[in-house]
Amino acid sequence: MRFLEIVIPRVSLMLIACLICASGSVPLLAADRPNIVLIFADDLGWQEPGYAGSDFCETPHLDRLARDGMVFRHAYSSAGNCAPSRACMLSGQYTPRHSVYAVGSTKRGPVDLMRMIPIGNKASLPLSTVTLGEAMKQAGYVTGMFGKCHLTDSKNGKSERSGFDVVKVSQHGLNSDDPDDPKGIFSITAAACEFIAANQQRPFFAYLPHYAVHSRLQGRKATLKHFQSKTAGEKHHDPLFAACLADLDTGVGLVLKKLAELGLEENTLVLFTSDNGGTAVSQEPLRGKKGCYYEGGIRVPMIVRWPGTVAPGTTCDVPVINVDFFPSFLAVAGAEQPSSLLDGENLLPLFQGQPALKRSAVFWHFPGYLNGPVPRGRDPIFRTRPVSVIRHGDWKLHLYHEEWQLDGGRDRIDSNNAIELYNLASDPGEHHNLAGRQRAKRDELLDELLAWINRVPAPLPEQRNPQWQPQ
Secondary structure (H helix, E strand, C coil): CCCEEEECCCCCHHHHHHHHHHHCCCCCCCCCCCEEEEEEECCCCCCCCHHHCCCCCCCHHHHHHHHHCEEECCEECCCCCHHHHHHHHHHCCCHHHHCCCCCCCCECCCHHHCCECCCCCCCCEECCCCCHHHHHHHCCCEEEEEECCCCCCECCEECCCCCCCEEEECCCHHHCCCCCCHHHHHHHHHHHHHHHHHCCCCCEEEEEECCCCCCCCCCCHHHHHHHHCCCCCCCCCCHHHHHHHHHHHHHHHHHHHHHHHCCCHHHEEEEEEECCCCCCCCCCCCCCCCCCCCHHHHEECEEEECCCCCCCCEEECCCEEHHHHHHHHHHHHCCCCCCCCCCCCCCHHHHCCCCCCCCCEEEEEECCEEECCCCCCCCCCEEECCEEEEEECCEEEEEEHHHHHHCCHHHHCCCCCCEEEEECCCCCCCCCCCCCCCHHHHHHHHHHHHHHHHHCCCCCCCCECCCCCCC
């Protein structure tokens, strides 16, 4: 697979160190500064790795990573699909801050079935955004990105590659034509390992956004043959999906092996997660899949390994979301937070075993339409319609803006079906809408969500769609 490589010239280490010291940041060459490796799977669902409960897939390297680190069982992407999730993670900001809401358009599906005119979508981050790559570079890290670049660079916006010293990306990884390198897994891995080896004497931040396990699914012949001969599980049984995931897991193992060979394990934080919920196989017991804002669309696998700080074999049930990575990595680096607004919270206390964070809730906002229904979805046409969501503790509330704005809002809250409320502790699959029975809790979360919408502010679709045709 061909990569586009960008190597940004760097001035001497001494000059950079002087500049960073002058700006008040932590000196570049401090010996105790940990390396950070962020491995980002594509479309990998919450329970698809072996450690998470799959009865067919095999992920021995992720399983080992889970044994050696902390598994986050309530980890979330900041959006239901690829581009906005990446935009959120690498800006540290929720979708209304940068207006990357979808891949391509927020007007996806039959226009005559959309009751409202959606808020427009952007394909890149605002030029004013400080990206995670830029912040880590300013903190004195050498930075590298290897794999999928989803956002675009233009005179009006920037992609996620901004701030990375070394960038090797390809637009062909979704459909690699190399049978020995499905989804570009091994090219991505080799480039990242080369970067790690070349910068082992410096603190580095390596970001590996993979194409696997996004469709079109691919796997090495030997890997696929193994799963074709294996007895199907009750939950997972697709040999091609399992082969694709197994090859991704092999890539993860090669990165972990390189860290061990170079003696970098003890001083490297490794975080593995996915950009959104799964799509290739059922997400049950979670509702929905990629593209919606039920749990199946936004809950993701997440593991953090950091020897000496993260206790091995531990789990965390505190809800976390990928906008948290930005402030967390800067805290790990001992660096100052950027002047731009960050919506995430520093997860370092959770890494160190503390039981809670300061915030009360996490949020999602999608003011548009995505076509294609999901399993047990609300809608037979769209994965989602305009919606805002809050999770506060065990409670989760969905606010659907068509019904809220066009069907009476709060005055008709008991009949217009604008609100769905779930207790995820007792009902993780979001089967039982409690909005009509738990009215005090409904109103509490609704008020908190509306206050957040006003505070951000999060733009709402307000105009009726003149092309809408009632069914």
